[in-house]
Amino acid sequence: MSARPGPPLWLLAEVTYRCPLHCAFCYNPVDFAKYEDELPTADWLRILREARELGAVQCGFSGGEPLLRDDLEQLVEEAHRLGYYTNLLTSGVGLTEARAAALKRAGLDHVQLSFQDSSREVNDFLSHTRTFDLKRKVARIIKDQGWPMVMNCVIHRLNIDHVGRIIEMADEIGAEYLELANTQYYSWAFENREHLLPTRAQLREAEAITDRWRERLAGRMRLFFVAPDYHEAAPKRCVNGWGSTLLTVAPDGVALPCHTARMLPGLAFPDLRKTSVADAWLHSDGFQRYRGTSWMKEPCSSCEHREQDLGGCRCQAFLLAGDAAAADPVCPKSPRHAVVEAAVQRAERGEPAVRPLVFRDPKASRAASGARLQVPRPQ
Amino acid sequence: MTAATVDSRPRVAPGFRLQWEPAQECHVLLYPEGMVKLNRSAGEILSRCDGERKVGEIVSELEQAFRAIDLQDDVLAFLAIAQQQRWVELQ
Numbered sequence: 428m429s430a431r432p433g434p435p436l437w438l439l440a441e442v443t444y445r446c447p448l449h450c451a452f453c454y455n456p457v458d459f460a461k462y463e464d465e466l467p468t469a470d471w472l473r474i475l476r477e478a479r480e481l482g483a484v485q486c487g488f489s490g491g492e493p494l495l496r497d498d499l500e501q502l503v504e505e506a507h508r509l510g511y512y513t514n515l516l517t518s519g520v521g522l523t524e525a526r527a528a529a530l531k532r533a534g535l536d537h538v539q540l541s542f543q544d545s546s547r548e549v550n551d552f553l554s555h556t557r558t559f560d561l562k563r564k565v566a567r568i569i570k571d572q573g574w575p576m577v578m579n580c581v582i583h584r585l586n587i588d589h590v591g592r593i594i595e596m597a598d599e600i601g602a603e604y605l606e607l608a609n610t611q612y613y614s615w616a617f618e619n620r621e622h623l624l625p626t627r628a629q630l631r632e633a634e635a636i637t638d639r640w641r642e643r644l645a646g647r648m649r650l651f652f653v654a655p656d657y658h659e660a661a662p663k664r665c666v667n668g669w670g671s672t673l674l675t676v677a678p679d680g681v682a683l684p685c686h687t688a689r690m691l692p693g694l695a696f697p698d699l700r701k702t703s704v705a706d707a708w709l710h711s712d713g714f715q716r717y718r719g720t721s722w723m724k725e726p727c728s729s730c731e732h733r734e735q736d737l738g739g740c741r742c743q744a745f746l747l748a749g750d751a752a753a754a755d756p757v758c759p760k761s762p763r764h765a766v767v768e769a770a771v772q773r774a775e776r777g778e779p780a781v782r783p784l785v786f787r788d789p790k791a792s793r794a795a796s797g798a799r800l801q802v803p804r805p806q
Numbered sequence: 807m808t809a810a811t812v813d814s815r816p817r818v819a820p821g822f823r824l825q826w827e828p829a830q831e832c833h834v835l836l837y838p839e840g841m842v843k844l845n846r847s848a849g850e851i852l853s854r855c856d857g858e859r860k861v862g863e864i865v866s867e868l869e870q871a872f873r874a875i876d877l878q879d880d881v882l883a884f885l886a887i888a889q890q891q892r893w894v895e896l897q
Binding site: 434436481482484485487510512514536537539573574575577603604646 | 807820821823825827828829830834836837838839840841
């Protein structure tokens with residue numbers, strides 16, 4: 428990889444791993460409880476400035492729950508002043524009218540509110556909290572501030588059959604964008620895969636329902652539906668290409684090419700307390716390692732699709748093939764593709780789960796940090 | 807959706823942000839979690855859509871700036887697309 432990489436157009440500032448919710452499909456690292464030492468405000472302000480100088484234009488404040496940071500307004504204000512389009516990705520917990528007004532004054536451009544389901548029971552069960560009514564109230568607060576109303580609902584086996592009702596609810600609330608993003612299987616969702624992976628029939632039905640609503644709501648709401656990789660015939664580019672577009676900064680200041688890449692062993696990801704954003708992005712081993720195609724092995728290195736899919740997802744390769752430089756096993760050409768097929772067939776047969784559903788919380792995370800969850804388990 | 811005429815005053819719709827990006831050497835239009843890179847003419851038109859100027863004025867400005875003639879149809883065609891994409895609103 429010799430050409431200078433383009434700018435990190437998307438800066439994802441994961442300002443904290445703390446979260447009042449305990450979603451069973453959370454994409455934070457399973458061992459998140461290890462990283463308690465959050466970056467102070469001054470470092471975040473410097474990172475925002477340095478990333479903007481490199482050409483970042485979108486800034487997402489995410490987590491965990493970003494509203495748990497008291498300095499969020501200050502960070503948003505600086506991001507806005509620097510010329511970012513500022514996005515807050517929130518569960519809504521903590522978004523009071525006063526806080527929303529302060530964020531609006533700070534220049535926040537957009538709030539993406541996550542829901543777990545159209546029903547109180549499933550929403551509260553999946554997030555392991557009582558937040559359903561609160562989310563509807565927060566949706567009103569977002570509308571009142573004049574922000575575009577963007578809703579996100581993570582889709583999986585336990586709510587996929589409600590997709591029509593979820594869309595209807597989003598419309599009632601006045602959503603202009605709705606992302607129906609199927610769980611991808613990393614981190615907590617990987618641990619809970621046997622509970623969460625839908626059948627192919629469920630997926631096709633949900634897609635058909637979404638298509639019908641898309642027609643009906645044309646001009647009013649934009650609907651995005653993302654299928655799980657496991658059910659797709661071809662691998663997808665990992666975050667639009669490793670180190671090509673996305674720069675994630677974890678709560679402790681570690682720079683990552685994607686928010687789950689931290690699980691990959693043997694990669695030294697740069698610590699932005701000690702390294703500039705430009706050095707991290709342009710020169711660090713962590714960002715260079717899987718840029719482009721020169722790192723590939725067979726079957727990727729001679730594959731006609733290598734420039735399109737860039738070998739797929741590195742985390743999926745590590746989790747399912749035990750090698751981050753392998754072909755993404757969702758690809759039918761991968762020698763480990765049978766692992767994906769076995770998981771799908773298991774879902775198709777509706778076999779009861781062997782292990783209980785694990786909810787994301789610090790205790791489960793500390794238990795996981797021990798050994799079990801860090802070891803890839805080719806089946 | 808009303809089509810733009812020479813008397814409409816288009817402006818970039820709320821929720822969108824238009825700016826010049828030196829790193830990309832073009833105008834970009836930013837919206838929730840997304841970005842459109844604009845080609846030169848789209849950037850020149852949109853950067854004049856401030857809700858004050860009329861389409862007719864935008865056309866004459868562009869004709870002067872680029873020593874061109876008969877840009878009206880091109881500008882109206884672009885605005886139709888921009889409206890469809892909800893990038894602009896008419897005042």
